[in-house]
Amino acid sequence: MSKTQTYLLELPPLKTMLGGITPRAFFRDYWQKQPLLVKNALPGVEKLISPQRLRAFANHEDGESRLVQRRRGRWSLDFGPFSADDLAALPNKDWALLVQGVNLLAPEADRLLNHFNFVPYARLDDLMISLAPAGGGVGPHFDPYDVFLIQGLGRRRWEISTQKDRRLIPNAPLRILADFQAEQVWEVEPGDMLYLPPHCAHNGVALSECMTLSVGFRSPSDQEMTVQFLNHLIDTVDAPDYYNDPHLTPTRHPGQIPDAMLENIAQRIAKALKNSDRELKSSIAGYLSEPKPNIFFNPPERKPSLIAFMQKAARQGIRLHPGSRLLWHKKVLFFNGEQIYPTPAEYPTLVALADQRSLAGDAIPGTAMPRLHDWFCAGWLDYQP
Numbered sequence: 001m002s003k004t005q006t007y008l009l010e011l012p013p014l015k016t017m018l019g020g021i022t023p024r025a026f027f028r029d030y031w032q033k034q035p036l037l038v039k040n041a042l043p044g045v046e047k048l049i050s051p052q053r054l055r056a057f058a059n060h061e062d063g064e065s066r067l068v069q070r071r072r073g074r075w076s077l078d079f080g081p082f083s084a085d086d087l088a089a090l091p092n093k094d095w096a097l098l099v100q101g102v103n104l105l106a107p108e109a110d111r112l113l114n115h116f117n118f119v120p121y122a123r124l125d126d127l128m129i130s131l132a133p134a135g136g137g138v139g140p141h142f143d144p145y146d147v148f149l150i151q152g153l154g155r156r157r158w159e160i161s162t163q164k165d166r167r168l169i170p171n172a173p174l175r176i177l178a179d180f181q182a183e184q185v186w187e188v189e190p191g192d193m194l195y196l197p198p199h200c201a202h203n204g205v206a207l208s209e210c211m212t213l214s215v216g217f218r219s220p221s222d223q224e225m226t227v228q229f230l231n232h233l234i235d236t237v238d239a240p241d242y243y244n245d246p247h248l249t250p251t252r253h254p255g256q257i258p259d260a261m262l263e264n265i266a267q268r269i270a271k272a273l274k275n276s277d278r279e280l281k282s283s284i285a286g287y288l289s290e291p292k293p294n295i296f297f298n299p300p301e302r303k304p305s306l307i308a309f310m311q312k313a314a315r316q317g318i319r320l321h322p323g324s325r326l327l328w329h330k331k332v333l334f335f336n337g338e339q340i341y342p343t344p345a346e347y348p349t350l351v352a353l354a355d356q357r358s359l360a361g362d363a364i365p366g367t368a369m370p371r372l373h374d375w376f377c378a379g380w381l382d383y384q385p
């Protein structure tokens with residue numbers, strides 16, 4: 001994590017950030033339904049991450065950065081890391097640098113992302129930040145997920161459209177709408193926030209040097225989730241019986257597959273799948289808790305003894321690694337893809353950790369310490385600074 005002095009952004013109450021409506025009203029009237037522009041939703045947000053710092057993140061080995069350029073009407077897309085020299089060589093117009101997962105690189109960005117925890121963590125993805133000179137942007141497109149676009153530095157013009165025409169420019173390296181017809185235009189300035197529901201077409205053009213922070217959400221495709229479950233089933237399916245047919249009768253067409261045989265097999269498979277029903281939800285929950293593929297946890301070089309860990313955790317408190325995903329459902333926890341059955345004594349503490357992503361030292365009872373010590377040794381959580 002960066003050692004840069006962190007800027008402590010004052011995070012407004014949710015109702016203020018949402019323009020005077022409660023999160024409940026936001027879900028009812030806007031979420032997945034229609035755009036919402038909130039002027040001055042997050043005052044001071046432009047001071048959170050400077051353009052220089054974002055450029056440095058774009059050079060980070062673990063970062064995920066992309067550079068979109070438009071040259072003589074043609075779009076190009078390059079993947080980072082980008083050195084300071086690469087970025088210094090860029091022209092003064094028509095590009096946009098996008099850095100994904102800034103929450104993993106800067107604690108203050110992680111804090112901003114987690115301010116959106118009125119949405120379950122299972123849905124929250126990451127904080128992406130873009131930097132563009134005047135005229136820059138990634139072109140008109142739509143995304144299959146919801147997004148909060150927070151204007152950091154500079155001004156940007158957002159054009160949006162509810163058009164159903166989703167044809168894309170053929171053979172372009174990124175998804176650009178072939179025929180974008182803007183219906184609404186908004187100019188945003190630092191602190192303004194635009195919420196867009198999935199599939200709402202948008203085009204953001206920088207009006208001056210411009211940084212935009214995107215709070216993104218996870219919306220895995222049904223295809224991906226079904227394949228994930230089927231893979232899980234391959235490992236766990238429990239169907240020990242063998243095909244049998246005690247009522248078989250003689251056939252005059254031995255080449256023909258008997259109807260009854262196909263029906264029998266279909267029923268046997270349906271029974272095996274039904275037996276796996278209860279596996280379905282826990283498999284999905286485990287999947288939802290999987291960290292992003294580019295996350296690596298670094299276990300501490302010297303693992304502390306349980307006693308040493310307890311003393312320091314009680315003094316400083318603990319917090320989850322920003323790439324850790326700790327979720328819970330009923331009595332089971334799902335942590336970075338693993339299923340965990342807590343004891344009744346540790347359960348409330350671990351649920352509080354999942355909800356808050358950190359715990360003060362005096363909120364950790366001795367009963368929860370051995371489990372937290374294991375997770376600390378895996379690099380999944382850390383002491384609070």
Ligand code: SIN
Nearest residue numbers: 096130137138204212
């Ligand atoms: C950007 O910040 O330039 C792109 C955000 C988006 O359009 O989704």
Ligand code: CO
Nearest residue numbers: 141142143202
């Ligand atoms: Co977009």
